[in-house]
Amino acid sequence: MIKPRVIRPELAAPMPTTAMVMAAGLGKRMRPLTATRPKPLIKVAGKTLLDHTLDHLRAAGVKRAVVNAHYLADTLEGHLQSVDGIEVLVSDERAQLLETGGGLMKAKPLLGDDPIFVVNSDNFWLNGPIDALSLLAARWNAAEMDVLLLLVPLARAHCHKGQGDFHIGADGRITSRRRPGRLAPFVFIGVQILNPAILQDAPEGPFSTMLFWERAIAAGRAYGVVHQGLWVDVGTPAAIARAEALLIDG
Numbered sequence: 264m265i266k267p268r269v270i271r272p273e274l275a276a277p278m279p280t281t282a283m284v285m286a287a288g289l290g291k292r293m294r295p296l297t298a299t300r301p302k303p304l305i306k307v308a309g310k311t312l313l314d315h316t317l318d319h320l321r322a323a324g325v326k327r328a329v330v331n332a333h334y335l336a337d338t339l340e341g342h343l344q345s346v347d348g349i350e351v352l353v354s355d356e357r358a359q360l361l362e363t364g365g366g367l368m369k370a371k372p373l374l375g376d377d378p379i380f381v382v383n384s385d386n387f388w389l390n391g392p393i394d395a396l397s398l399l400a401a402r403w404n405a406a407e408m409d410v411l412l413l414l415v416p417l418a419r420a421h422c423h424k425g426q427g428d429f430h431i432g433a434d435g436r437i438t439s440r441r442r443p444g445r446l447a448p449f450v451f452i453g454v455q456i457l458n459p460a461i462l463q464d465a466p467e468g469p470f471s472t473m474l475f476w477e478r479a480i481a482a483g484r485a486y487g488v489v490h491q492g493l494w495v496d497v498g499t500p501a502a503i504a505r506a507e508a509l510l511i512d513g
Contacts, residue, residue: 278400279456280326282380283370284316285363287333287356290385292498301335303384304342305497307506312497313342313384321349323396325380329373331356331366363472367462374459378403381472383453385498387506391491399456402435402488409461409479412437413454414487415494420450422505423496429487437485440477449487452494 290302297305303313310318313330320328328349332339333356343351354370361369367381380396388395395413403411417427427447430439441447461475479485495506 278324278396279378279380280324281375281377282320282325282328282382283367283374284313284320284328284330284382284384285366285453286313286339286384287331287360287366288385289334289360293500296500297334299335301332301339303339305385305503307387307497307503308510311342312387313339314346316382316384316386317346317349319388319390319396320380320382323394323400325396326350327352329354329370330384331361331370333357333360360469362469364465364470364474365468367457367472367475368465371459371462374462376459378405378456378458381455381457386453387495387497388452388454388490389493389509391493393491395454395490395492398488398491399454402486403456405458407484408456408486409458409482409484410476410486411456412451412476412485412487413490414449415452415490417446417448417450419494420452421493421495421509422498422502423450425450431487435486435488436483437476437480437487439480449489451487452490452496454490 286303288302290297293302293305304311329352331354336357340353352373399411399413427441427449428451429437429447429449431449432438476485493509495502497503497506
């Protein structure tokens with residue numbers, strides 16, 4: 264019997280060269296591990312979650328990462344001093360935790376005008392046949408999109424206790440958010456491409472990126488693409504073992 268040939272496509276698409284890395288959260292669900300370190304510095308398979316994220320960005324050709332810092336910011340900044348192969352800038356949120364939307368607005372002067380990756384630093388994903396960041400870049404269409412979110416089906420969201428986030432159409436357009444008391448088939452996994460031009464008309468202080476997403480959904484300019492590999496919601500200490508097991512399994 265002849266085994267089918269597995270083809271790993273090479274996707275040649277313009278790659279964003281700047282990324283915003285979200286690293287300012289308090290990591291309350293990860294206690295007691297976050298009593299002495301920020302959540303992005305929790306280790307999975309001997310490497311911090313932040314370094315796993317930066318490895319993905321570096322491998323995709325991203326040249327500059329803007330990392331926001333609030334909780335135990337000195338510890339995070341000290342760790343970032345040892346990072347090489349990618350320029351790292353810190354967006355200082357010591358005075359106030361700004362959440363995801365407020366963090367983007369604070370960092371906006373550092374992000375430039377071109378589309379950027381926005382990645383949660385406490386993410387853990389394994390690439391499938393197609394590298395996740397390359398998949399996003401290949402799907403990105405600035406004429407049609409303001410945001411492009413990386414999603415997984417709810418059934419493949421390892422260690423995730425939520426009920427899903429979004430509904431999408433056959434063309435990948437996000438049609439709606441999950442309604443209260445209902446399930447949604449797709450989960451956002453903390454990786455996206457975003458056009459910095461939409462970072463405007465925002466409130467002062469902390470707020471969620473959902474503000475910008477809802478505007479994009481209403482305008483028909485929010486899309487999703489399904490991740491071809493694995494993802495683990497490393498939100499609690501128990502999820503670390505699951506992530507390490509998936510990494511061992513390849």
